[in-house]
Amino acid sequence: MTRDWRRGAAKPGAPAAKPPPVRSPTLRDVAQGAGVHPATASRALNPTTRDLVNEETASRVIQVAESLGYRPNPIARSLKTARSATVGLVLPDLTNPLFPPIVRGIEDILGPAGYNAWIVNTDNDPKREESQIQSLRSRHVEGLIIATARLEHPLLEQLHAHGVPMVLVNRRMATSDIASVTADDATGIATAVRHLVDLGHRRIAHLAGPQDTSTGRVRRRAFSQALRDHGLQDDPALVAECDYWTEGEGARAFRALLDRGSPFSAVIAGNDLLALGSYDVITERGLSCPRDISVVGYNDMPFIDKFRPPLTSLRVPHYEVGAESARLLLETLGTPNRHPRSVLLPVSLVVRQSTGPPDRPAVPRRGRSAHGS
Amino acid sequence: MTRDWRRGAAKPGAPAAKPPPVRSPTLRDVAQGAGVHPATASRALNPTTRDLVNEETASRVIQVAESLGYRPNPIARSLKTARSATVGLVLPDLTNPLFPPIVRGIEDILGPAGYNAWIVNTDNDPKREESQIQSLRSRHVEGLIIATARLEHPLLEQLHAHGVPMVLVNRRMATSDIASVTADDATGIATAVRHLVDLGHRRIAHLAGPQDTSTGRVRRRAFSQALRDHGLQDDPALVAECDYWTEGEGARAFRALLDRGSPFSAVIAGNDLLALGSYDVITERGLSCPRDISVVGYNDMPFIDKFRPPLTSLRVPHYEVGAESARLLLETLGTPNRHPRSVLLPVSLVVRQSTGPPDRPAVPRRGRSAHGS
């Protein structure tokens, strides 16, 4: 005698006025419809346990489930299994056009694998980052894809030590060996330098990104290395650091570069936004690109081919970066103790109109600043 | 062996010598620590039920909870309460730079109210949209913010009829009265037309967006109305429709416009991407903007001031649009039967260098196409 386990057992005395609640069907409903126990229904519906139940009953259960439009409740499942089919995606700032393609790549891989991504913004604020990650963890995300890594990042190291599966995207860390997906920045920068040298440039400047990020540092080092490889002088006066990857910082640093008085005819920016900042300053000082100064960006942001002038930039396969990081994370989730792997994706130089042969030995505008002789 | 990084992976073989699991503390732990029943702890921790428990015990419970670093498990809570403190955000395409600021606005309002947003992409694919929304609902999101609405949208109407709280952002629907937040497109377009008329333009074209979206249709109608208001002829030959809000569609439609042979000296694009498409064609045909043709965009996308030439555009307060839609949704969640409200946010014209006085009666390039007489 099957006990009536249904919660809505009609109150005795109450008329059989069946008020059909819009409540979506539960596992119990399909079990009852198929005349089996919920446990059996559960096993029948789950592909990995399906062979524990008679093939005929299984298909009957499936049949009923479909006709009822049964959708398993991910919350209940999560609670029981402590798994969530969800991964967290931690971004510094969605407004940066760099990230949407990465997100797309990630989702396109995760989706077919049955996972979804929780996207959170940190605004580059470590406090916010910590609380966001905390929130993700309490939601039982199974892994993290992190685009906010700094070279020194205690929080991430701690998570990694705790065995939290994660992969860094677009960034690497100094110490820990955490899986990461980045572009081959060293080769990219070398390509850019060669391009400029081939055009005839000899004094090339660098707008370096934040030195507490791997991209900022790797690109800066690669820059120095490439100069030396070409037998050029690696003049510290031709490198200016930016504290953030923003247009404003790019402008500030580029102004500083000009004001230092060391002549240069080309600049390689740590990324496109910094390059845009230098565009602003070039206009502001009455200079012309590429006549007075050639500019190379990094990332090949969308629409950057429509800027004035169209920016020569290094194209990073962002979509692929995202996709690859998702694949890495899935691998990690599948085989936990796998040794962390890091992949390097190729970048390519897209030559547009912001680079050209040096017009003449550039005499940087000294402004009215009276510094130096 | 489930890989569960939340709870300390108990080393196998370790004696049962009180292995203090790193497992995050549960309500039971707190209750036990405070010497009360979990139910009491729950009530003490919940601000709305706190007055059901003795003030002293309440503070003791809170004390213990803090010292233990207790974080309530949202999943368990969700399961029990059928609420999730989560809303779904349905976007057509995150890659469109229009959306990140909207997302920011939404998150900035939702966050302090204790809500989080699940972001999903639909790629403008109705099938995908349906499955994504289904997925959101099964996660018990409490409401939806939807940026993918078309004028006719059975799915949304059905959800609305089912009482799903939702607000449309940047779009409205034809029939249902669903809360929405949009820009004041009619006024915006009128402003643009006046700007062009003031410059001396008399034959103005329109690159219309998809006519199954409210924005596309409203802007197109406003365009015709504004022409008439200025006593100008509303020539159907000067309106070309785009099927999508993409650069490519803009280019295609603009080519068609030129090939029709009706002269015009300015064009108002349904949005910035369409305007960019016309830029491409202007270059491709050897024309010049604004000398031959003035162009006005819509949305004032980030960085669009750096295009060639800097695009005159209508600025929509996207952040505010997002924020306002979040506020609306929160209101709806707070008072379910409230009559749906729709808000219209002001837009402003940002004049840059893509608009200027007409050089001479433009003689559109007829190309080598042999169509027509």
Next chain:
DNA sequence: CCACCAATCGCAAACGATTGCGACGGCTCA
């Protein structure tokens, strides 16, 4: 002095799923 009430708090049943374990038949094999 008893009945009643308010304030507190515990009990236990949910929420919807998963899963170890054991029950039950039917079958094989010695």
Next chain:
DNA sequence: TGAGCCGTCGCAATCGTTTGCGATTGGTGG
């Protein structure tokens, strides 16, 4: 014929929290 095994499937516990209800206490008014 009985022991043992295998295929199926039900039982019940469990995940962590919320909440209706009832029990206990102490205080109060009649």
